[in-house]
Amino acid sequence: MPSHTSSTSFLVIRHGESEWNAQRRWQGQADPPLTDLGRTQAHAAVEKLGSFDLLASSDLQRARTTAEIIGHRLGIELLPADQRLRETDVGEWQGLTVEEIEAAYPGYLERHERPPNFESNESVIGRFTAALADLSEVCPGGQVLVVAHAGVLRVMRRALGMSDPRIPNLGGCTFTFHHRPSGSDLIPGDIVELVDHGAISEAL
Secondary structure (H helix, E strand, O other): OOOOOEEEEEEEEEOOOEHHHHOOEOOOOOOOOEOHHHHHHHHHHHHHOOOOOEEEEOOOHHHHHHHHHHHHHHOOOEOOOOHHHOOOOOHHHOOOEHHHHHHHOOOHHHHOOOOOOOOOHHHHHHHHHHHHHHHHHHOOOOEEEEEEOHHHHHHHHHHOOOOOOOOOOOEEEEEEEEEEOOEEEEEEEEEEEOOOHHHHHHHO
16 A cells, blocks of 8 residues: 555446347346447547556456457557456346346336345445555556446446446546545546447448
């Protein structure tokens, strides 16, 4: 832990469209690849990104491939994949559409209930915060880009008292990690959207 106060700035973004995104299936920690549209989204996002000192990602290929595209285009060092940045494990709902979930678990979505093996918010918050804390120690005072997942971002924003909007592919949120001699704080910031989804869809 640094002996002085330091702050690391993060932009955490959702990966490009995956094959299961296109099929509107809950992914969790399943590992479907990006679609061609997802790759196009990753390339388009580069036009809106500034400079970063480091690039990190989940080990799931939809996030990792997005990060590889961005890192190559921007010339940023891509760190080894980090399982702690994975999407929430959705348990029994993995691979199901909303309609299939409603049929098998009537009313659960409306009541915000989850099946028995759905990962707890506490687990998501703990691993994601630990990952950002480690990155902040690697890059104190720097700017870090992280490619992760919408579900994890939404859990973190709710936990930190922020609004919980739907996050599109290549959308995300800023965070600041403050290290102080007395402890550390993770502060959420603005929602960002890096691509014009309508324009990309029309161009394909």
